[in-house]
Amino acid sequence: MDINTPVPTIYGKDFEKHGEMWKTQIAELRTKFQGAIEEVRFPREYPTDVPILYVKKESVIAVLDHLRSAPGFEYGFLADLTATDEEIDPRFEVVYNLLSHGNMARIRVKTRVSEGQEVPTATTLWMAANWPEREVYDMFGITFSGHPHMRRILMDDRWVGHPLRKDYALRGYQLFPDTPPPKPELLEKSDR
Amino acid sequence: MSKDGSAVFFTTKLDDFVSYGRKNSLWPYPFGTSCCGIEMMATLCSDYDMARFGAEAVRFSPKQADMMIVAGIVNTKMAPILRTVYEQMAEPKWVMSMGACASSGGIFNVYSVTQGIDTIIPVDVYVPGCPPSPEGVLHGLMRLQDMIQKGETRAQHREQALKRINLFSPFKTSTADDIKNAGYNAE
Incomplete structure (x- = not known):
């Protein structure tokens, strides 16, 4: 089955609570960011x-803001920032899971x-996006421009490849028993 | 001394006497990383009571311990830490690999997990199980005691090799060839 085929299902109860609110919000986003939203x-x-x-990556920060x-x-x-490897072109999808504490509703970008x-x-x-973005870089090799500490x-640090890519070998063992020498540029730089 | 007060003595080798002392005063260092650590605690507690075998003095500093119990999964990121802790322990030192994960990686046959801690440090006793029962841990401990008494452990092999090349003698300096000829393997 093609994954892009729309399948009518009943999936979760959030739709009954927040369906109307989501529709108005998405309509407002469509008028405000014309052309930026590829697909809903x-x-x-x-x-x-x-x-x-689905937002174009040039305007994803504006939409998120x-x-x-x-x-x-x-x-x-x-709530979460992660990625998936779809093995098609474009290859990756970066996922932002957002939560509204006021409305108790979630949305996914x-x-x-x-x-x-x-x-x-x-x-x-x-x-809070600092460490998840580093994890996405670690596991998928997607770099985030403007990140304060992209490693x-x-x-x-000596690892070769990105383990959660679909073409990475499941048993691609790499063993580093010795502690790496500390890099001076990392000692100076703070994580935050 | 016997019961009636008469003097009794027996002869033995000094090495055997030292081994007898060592095997009955093992000081464990608990390297518990996951659920096997809980079972190790049960083994140390009063129901199973590892103190019966002289191994009750748990030390959380590797410098004060001589038996490392690696209980649980060791990730590749944990490998240098395990290696460092092992190197900080004073000779002679013994390692017990407790559970399937520490011994072979267990069910975690993936990139992020070491396939057995013997890829990082030398191991004397493997205790299988997921997790092993306290009886299994005690059996492994008794087996380790037997090995120490017989001088079969890796630490004692190292010690004997160093003695063979007379590394401790202040009057003789050993060369790299001496070490090679004695079969000393600096693992």
């Missing part, structure tokens, strides 16, 4: 629990990015 996947039309907005602070939206909490392209960092909006967070 909505519950009951697509198997998802919350709406998925609007979602974060505009009245009526107020998705002020970055995705942006498609090819291999070697950069995504603007979300640390300008949420400081590996989970794997060893």
Whole structure:
């Protein structure tokens, strides 16, 4: 089955509570950011629990900023930032899961990015995006432009490759038993 | 001394006497990283009571311990830490690999997990199980005691090799060829 085929399903109960609010919000976003929103996947039309907005990566920060602070939206909490390897062109999708504490509603923003392209960092909006973006860089090799500290967070600094890419070998062992010497430029730089 | 007060003595080799002392006063260092660590705590507690075997003095500093119990999964990021802690322990030192994850990687046959701690440090006793029962840990401990008494452990092999090349003698300086000829393997 083609994954892009819309499948009408009943998936989660959030639609009954927030369906109308999501529709008005997305209509407002469409008028404000014309052309930036490539695609909207909505519950009951697509198997998802919350709406998925596909945004062009040039304007993803503007859309996220609007979602974060505009009245009526107020998705002020970055619940998660991760990525997926789709093995098509463009290869990766960076996923932003947002939560509104005021409305108790969630929304999901995705942006498609090819291999070697950069995504603007979300640390300008949420400081909490620092470590998730480093994890995405570590696991997928997607670099975030403007990030204060773009280096590996989970794997060893000497690691070759990015383990969560689909073409990385599942048993691609690399062992570094000795502690790496500390790099002076990393000691000077703070993580925050 | 016997019961009636008459003097009794027996002869033995000094090495055997030293091994007898060592095997009955093992000081464990608990390198517990996951659920095997809970089972190790149960082994140390009163129900199973590792103190019966002289191994109750748990030290959380590697410099004061001589038996490392690696209980649980060791990730590749943890590998240099395990190596450092092992190197900080004073000779002679023994390592017990407790559980499937520490021994072979267990079910975690993926990039992020070391496939057995013996890829990083030398291991004397492997205790299988997921997690091993306290009886299994005690069995491994008793096996380690037997090995120490017989002088079969890796630390004792190192010690004997150093003795063979007379590395401790102040009157003789050993060369790199001496070390090679004695079969000393600085693991």
